[in-house]
Each structure stands twice: as C-alpha cells, then as structure tokens.
Amino acid sequence: MPTPQSFTRFYASAAHGGIRKGDITMNEDAEEIAICGLDGVLALVEHRLHHLHNESGERDWAAFHAACIDDMPNLPLIHRLNQAREAGTPVVLLSGRSAAVRVQTKQWLHDWQITHDALWLRPEHDRRPALAFKTEVIERHYAGRRIRRVYESAQHLDVARDYTARGIPCTLFGPNQGNGATREQFELKTVRHACEHVTLYPFYGDDDYTWADRIQQLTAGACLLCQAEEAEAERARQAATARLAAQARGLPPLEGSEKQVAWAEGVRLSAFGGIDKLTVWVARVDAEAEREDPDHWRTIKQGIARATAYLEAQTEARWWIDHRHGISNSLDGGRALVNAVAEQEGYF
Numbered sequence: 149m150p151t152p153q154s155f156t157r158f159y160a161s162a163a164h165g166g167i168r169k170g171d172i173t174m175n176e177d178a179e180e181i182a183i184c185g186l187d188g189v190l191a192l193v194e195h196r197l198h199h200l201h202n203e204s205g206e207r208d209w210a211a212f213h214a215a216c217i218d219d220m221p222n223l224p225l226i227h228r229l230n231q232a233r234e235a236g237t238p239v240v241l242l243s244g245r246s247a248a249v250r251v252q253t254k255q256w257l258h259d260w261q262i263t264h265d266a267l268w269l270r271p272e273h274d275r276r277p278a279l280a281f282k283t284e285v286i287e288r289h290y291a292g293r294r295i296r297r298v299y300e301s302a303q304h305l306d307v308a309r310d311y312t313a314r315g316i317p318c319t320l321f322g323p324n325q326g327n328g329a330t331r332e333q334f335e336l337k338t339v340r341h342a343c344e345h346v347t348l349y350p351f352y353g354d355d356d357y358t359w360a361d362r363i364q365q366l367t368a369g370a371c372l373l374c375q376a377e378e379a380e381a382e383r384a385r386q387a388a389t390a391r392l393a394a395q396a397r398g399l400p401p402l403e404g405s406e407k408q409v410a411w412a413e414g415v416r417l418s419a420f421g422g423i424d425k426l427t428v429w430v431a432r433v434d435a436e437a438e439r440e441d442p443d444h445w446r447t448i449k450q451g452i453a454r455a456t457a458y459l460e461a462q463t464e465a466r467w468w469i470d471h472r473h474g475i476s477n478s479l480d481g482g483r484a485l486v487n488a489v490a491e492q493e494g495y496f
C-alpha cells in the first residue's frame with residue numbers, strides 16, 4: 149500500500165490533458181498487471197446518465213464527465229484491486245473518460261482512497277471509439293506485460309469482446325439494477341449466467357425483495373457478451389438468407405461495408421417484393437388496360453420496366469439505405485417506388 153507521503157506526491161502533481169502516465173512509478177519487474185475502467189466499473193454513474201439519455205435526445209458529454217465527482221465508488225471492487233496491489237500486481241486505470249476532468253478524477257480517486265499505479269484518460273481531442281484508445285495505450289505502454297485481469301463495463305462490450313478474443317480474462321460489470329435514487333444502499337452481486345459466464349451487477353435500493361427475482365432472471369439468461377454474439381450470429385444468418393434471396397431474384401451483389409450491405413439487402417428485397425407484386429398486378433389487368441387506352445398503358449409498362457432496370461442497377465448499399473423510407477413489400481409500395489423513380493428520371 150502506498151504511504152500517505154506517496155499519496156501527497158501523487159495528487160500534488162500537475163494535471164493536464166493528453167495521454168499521461170500516473171505519477172506512482174510502475175514496478176518494472178512485475179510482468180502482470182490488472183486493468184480497470186472507471187465509468188460503470190469503479191465509478192457508478194447512474195446519477196449522471198441523464199446527461200446522455202434524456203427527452204431532448206442530446207448527449208451532453210461535458211456535463212456527463214463533469215458530474216463524475218459525485219459518483220458512488222464501487223467499494224467491493226476497490227477492495228479487490230487493493231488486494232491485487234498488495235499481492236504485487238500493479239493496477240492500471242484505463243478509461244475512455246475525457247482528460248478534461250483529470251483534476252476531478254484524481255480528486256475523486258483520492259477521496260475514496262483508490263490506490264493505483266497508473267491512470268490513463270482519453271485525450272480531449274481523441275474522438276475515436278474507446279476500443280481504439282484503450283488498445284493503443286496497451287500496445288504502446290504495456291506490450292510486454294501479461295494482463296492478469298481486466299475489469300470492464302458492459303457499456304463497452306466491444307472492448308470486453310476484444311479482450312476475450314485475445315484470451316485476457318475479463319470481468320464484466322453489468323448495468324445497474326434497482327432504484328438509483330437510494331444509491332447509498334448498494335451491493336455488488338455476482339451472477340453466473342446460463343452460459344456459465346459471470347457478470348457483476350450493482351444492485352441499488354431498499355426494495356430488496358425484488359432483487360431475488362431480478363437475480364433469477366439474470367441467471368436464467370445468457371451474459372451480455374453471449375447475447376451480443378448471438379445477436380451478431382443471427383444478423384449474419386439473416387444476411388446470408390437475404391443474399392441467397394437476392395441471388396435467386398437475379399439481383400447483383402451490393403457494395404459497401406458488411407453492416408451496410410446487410411441492412412441494404414433487406415431494404416432492396418423489400419423494394420423488389422413490392423415491384424414483383426406490381427408486375428403480377430400488371431399481368432392481371434393487362435388485357436383490359438390495353439383495350440381501354442393502349443398508348444397510355446404502353447407508356448406505363450415501359451416506365452415500370454425502366455424504373456425496375458434503374459433499381460436493379462443500384463448496387464451501392466448506401467443508396468438503398470438513403471432511400472429506405474417508404475419502401476415496403478406491398479403493391480402500393482411497389483407503385484410508389486416505381487412512380488418516384490419514373491418521375492425523377494422523367495419516364496412518364
């Protein structure tokens with residue numbers, strides 16, 4: 149444990165933005181380190197989430213970060229980290245939190261006696277995803293170290309999945325459960341999910357008779373990582389099915405990122421579903437329409453054919469995503485789409 153003197157030295161250090169190592173020297177001999185996040189991990193943030201999720205729909209990151217000084221600490225985790233340090237494993241705090249609140253963060257760590265060996269906050273100008281920032285810090289500064297364990301928030305599933313993929317043990321902190329208004333009453337519950345993975349959940353409030361139900365619910369389901377993986381697998385299955393359906397309809401492959409293509413393929417299939425219904429309708433009324441007004445009917449049929457060819461030629465996934473509104477797999481949807489294209493291209 150650091151002495152009060154080293155504390156003073158640590159917290160008296162100048163604070164400024166940018167990537168900067170904490171002032172307590174790393175034990176260079178130690179090969180193992182533990183890495184711990186701040187928001188949603190060491191610091192319980194539910195009281196300031198309204199700055200990001202509210203009726204206005206605007207995300208006020210500055211206000212969200214500024215309110216960090218009032219976070220409740222995750223005391224059971226602090227206890228674990230202190231134990232790790234006492235056993236000789238340096239603790240590295242690595243957070244996507246903005247370095248703009250470095251002073252407040254240091255004050256908070258000091259107030260709650262959270263000892264650590266390094267503190268990394270995301271530089272103010274760094275707008276990359278947390279995963280990119282964290283990976284860079286680890287690769288540049290801890291390349292030779294074995295990471296004993298990472299404590300990460302379920303808010304950053306991509307980060308947690310990246311650690312897991314690299315074989316680094318990762319303890320995940322799930323979203324808060326219960327009533328945050330009574331946040332002084334807090335307990336950290338360990339939940340072993342149906343997939344056998346363990347997630348830690350902060351539980352709040354005094355309505356503890358509902359806690360058992362909630363824990364049972366969480367236990368019965370898969371952990372958030374497995375849920376994300378399952379959702380991704382399901383998206384891949386749907387994308388493969390959509391690709392086959394598009395091939396069967398003779399549509400050319402779409403171009404764009406994997407995500408864009410998966411999204412656009414659904415939109416395009418829906419559009420051509422509508423056009424197919426329009427084609428069926430045309431065949432049904434063909435003879436009668438031909439009798440009534442042959443010239444007009446031929447213009448319409450020609451317009452439909454040209455609009456269909458125009459749509460078949462749209463192979464940019466982006467195009468389908470940009471035009472997705474109003475597209476539907478129905479006769480009316482097919483009519484509206486063909487009309488829009490025909491008007492835009494001057495076919496009618």
Ligand SMILES: [Zn+2]
Pocket residue numbers: 341343344345370371372373374375
């Ligand atoms: Zn799992």
